[in-house]
Every structure is written in structure tokens, then in C-alpha cells.
Amino acid sequence: MDVWWRAITEADPGPKWAGLFAELWPAYRQWWLREGADARPTYLESLRALETHMPELIPLYDELCTLAGGGDLAARFLSLYRPPPYLSGCSQAIWPGKEPVLVRNYDYDPRAFESVVLHTSWLGRTVMGTSDGLWGLVDGMNDAGLAVSLTFGGRRVVGDGFGLPLILRYVLQTCTTAEEAGRALARIPTHMSYNVTVLDRKRNYLTAFMAPDRPAAITHAAVATNHQERVEWDAHARMTATVERERFLLQRLTLHVEPEEKFIAAFLRRPLYSSAFDRGFGTLYTAVYRPRKGEMELRWPRAAWPLNLHAFEEGTRRIVTPEPRSRAS
The missing domain is CATH 1.10.10 (Arc Repressor Mutant, subunit A)
Known part of the structure; x- marks a missing residue:
């Protein structure tokens, strides 16, 4: 690719x-x-x-x-209000080391992806992140040291609400802490089920399980894949290996004590990394956010692109994505 x-x-x-x-x-x-x-x-x-x-x-x-x-x-x-339904994969986790880090894989159809990192100071707040819907974000960070990321929640229900990328834009434009973000995520309606993980510069974090047909559940989960508190769409869960990816991440956070770099590198290998590009669920990138430092890094199997919120440099990168190695760790 x-x-x-x-x-x-x-x-x-x-x-x-x-x-x-x-x-x-x-x-x-x-x-x-x-x-x-x-x-x-x-x-x-x-x-x-x-x-x-x-x-x-x-x-x-x-x-x-x-x-x-x-x-x-x-x-x-x-407005991204009641958009057409769409599905993605994705894995995300909080690395609880000395420096708080949010790591995520974005698994989606490359034909429907902007491939743009947008850095703005709209409404007086500096924000950078991966663009979607031209002003929404699928992950990002602001100058208050708040980082956010989304995954699809693994449910077929479609309802009356907004596309999640615009909600993430709102959170980064108006919130400064994980607590504030949690309150916003609990009240804004979403058109489909999504999981939003939030990390702030003081190491506070949360994951919101959002849905159009029931109240959001604000949890202290450090890992989110493509289901919420239980699997509710078996076919999608099997196709995306959401349970296996969640277990893999939880094991690395609880059973395997390893350096931060090794934890991040695991996102570029199976089972987290997906090569199902022809089915619209290939891993388009891995993002690493260090909100205390204002740093974002995009990674691929053969490339990396560091970006800084406070010294942002425009540029382009040609990314050729190979078939990943089969070893999971």
C-alpha cells in the first residue's frame, strides 16, 4: 500500500x-x-x-x-450530524510509565482516509491530530496536555447523534483535563457506538464507552479495542479479533513488565497490526501521544514521523506499507 x-x-x-x-x-x-x-x-x-x-x-x-x-x-x-454509518477497527492503550503515553492503531479503509495531520489554533487553542471529516479528528492532542483517541465500539445500532471525530474536536477545543473530557463525552450524543480513551498531562485517564441508545459509561479502562464491556456483535468481533487484541494488550500491561519502546513496537506486529487492507480494516498507522511533552509520533513498519505541538513543521511523507512480520511479540 x-x-x-x-x-x-x-x-x-x-x-x-x-x-x-x-x-x-x-x-x-x-x-x-x-x-x-x-x-x-x-x-x-x-x-x-x-x-x-x-x-x-x-x-x-x-x-x-x-x-x-x-x-x-x-x-x-x-455539522457531522447523523452521518452515514461507517466501521473501523483500532486498538488503543495507556502506557503507565514515568511519562504518560497514549498509543493507538487506526484500522480503516485506506480509500476513505485523509492521511492528513492538521495543526491549528482555532478558537485560541492549539490542537494537532489526525484529520477526519475535514475538521474532526480520530485522535489528537491540545496545548493543555490532553490527548484523545477513538475506536469503534462493535455495535450495529445507529441513532441520533454526531460523528465521533467532531466530538473529539470539541473535546480538544474546550477541555483541559480528563475529568472535563469525561463530562463532555457523557452528555454529547453519538450516532454510533465508540470507545474514547483520554489521557491528560497529570497522568489521569479514562475510557468512555459511548452509544446512541444508552448512557455513556465512563470507566478507568486503560485499553480499548472494538467492543465495549462485552461483545455484542459476534461476526465483527471475530473478523477484527477484538477480544484477542484486548487480552494481548492487558497482558502486556499487567503480566509482562517491559520498556515503553517495546510496548509501542508491539502495535506494529500481530495481533495488533492488521494487514486486511482489502477488507477495509488494515492498520493505516500507529500514533504515539506524549501530552506532557506536546509530542506526537506516527509510525509504520518501515517509517516514523515525529511531530511537535509547539514546533510543528509542515511536510509530506510517502509511506509504503509492507506485509508485517507474523511474530506477535
Whole structure:
């Protein structure tokens, strides 16, 4: 698999973001309309949902809608309110060493992935992370030392709520501690089930099991894969090996005392690393977040890309992903 990654910085929404929108909007438009325009909420419904649940984002949302051309469909899409359903894999864990670290694998369809790290100072807060939905994030960190990451929760229920990447953007724009993030995650509705792991600079962490049809469960779990407190979708669990990946991570955190680097390296080998790219569940990258230091690192089997929140450098990387080694440790 051959993918070009980009790191982009733009303090306030402007021509770089507008260019990214123009480039990616055709594919996103096709995805947004795959069930027909009437299946998606109207602009007024979307705006009211944002005003109700994430009002702090409204000035930013309005600015992005203007940069996107002010069209009705683009504005509805950018709300990420009740989007079409989509599935991913993913594993994430908190390494409890001297320096708090959040490590995650993102397993998804490479044809539907932006391959962009976005660094912004929107609304007066510096945030960097892996972009999705053009302003949402599947993982990221802010200048308060808060890091977040999501995994799919392994349930087929679809409901009335937002796409999780926008909720992660909201958390990083408005929260400074794991406790604050937990309160936000407990109240904002999500359209599908997701697990969100949060780590702050003081080593506090939590995992929120979020769902559209029941209250979020805020836990002290240090590991999250693709189920919540029990498996509820057997076929998906078998296909993604979610239970096996969770057990593997828990064993490394509790039974095997090992250095941080060895723990991170395990994410690039089976059973955590997936080569199922043809089925939309290949590991597109491993991300390592050190929120106290403001450091993010992207890793692949043959490459690494360190990024710094406070000294961010734009750039591109051509990543060729090989078949991983079969050894699990």
C-alpha cells in the first residue's frame, strides 16, 4: 500500500483549509449522499443540534461553512450530524510509565482516509491530530496536555447523534483535563457506538464507552479495542479479533513488565497490526501521544514521523506499507 501523508498547519481557518476542502469534498459528497439527500438532516436541524450540544463550535462552524462556499449540502456535511454509518477497527492503550503515553492503531479503509495531520489554533487553542471529516479528528492532542483517541465500539445500532471525530474536536477545543473530557463525552450524543480513551498531562485517564441508545459509561479502562464491556456483535468481533487484541494488550500491561519502546513496537506486529487492507480494516498507522511533552509520533513498519505541538513543521511523507512480520511479540 502506497500512501502520501501530509502535515498541515494553519492557525485560523483560511486558504489551506479551503484548499483541502476543495480537494476532498467530491469524495465526501458522494459518501454523504450514498443513502440520498433526504436521509441526512437538514441544515436547520444540524445547526440546532450543534447549538444544543456544542455551542462553542458555532463561530468556527460558520467560518468553515463560508470557506466551503456557503452551500447547503456542504454545511450539512460539516455539522457531522447523523452521518452515514461507517466501521473501523483500532486498538488503543495507556502506557503507565514515568511519562504518560497514549498509543493507538487506526484500522480503516485506506480509500476513505485523509492521511492528513492538521495543526491549528482555532478558537485560541492549539490542537494537532489526525484529520477526519475535514475538521474532526480520530485522535489528537491540545496545548493543555490532553490527548484523545477513538475506536469503534462493535455495535450495529445507529441513532441520533454526531460523528465521533467532531466530538473529539470539541473535546480538544474546550477541555483541559480528563475529568472535563469525561463530562463532555457523557452528555454529547453519538450516532454510533465508540470507545474514547483520554489521557491528560497529570497522568489521569479514562475510557468512555459511548452509544446512541444508552448512557455513556465512563470507566478507568486503560485499553480499548472494538467492543465495549462485552461483545455484542459476534461476526465483527471475530473478523477484527477484538477480544484477542484486548487480552494481548492487558497482558502486556499487567503480566509482562517491559520498556515503553517495546510496548509501542508491539502495535506494529500481530495481533495488533492488521494487514486486511482489502477488507477495509488494515492498520493505516500507529500514533504515539506524549501530552506532557506536546509530542506526537506516527509510525509504520518501515517509517516514523515525529511531530511537535509547539514546533510543528509542515511536510509530506510517502509511506509504503509492507506485509508485517507474523511474530506477535
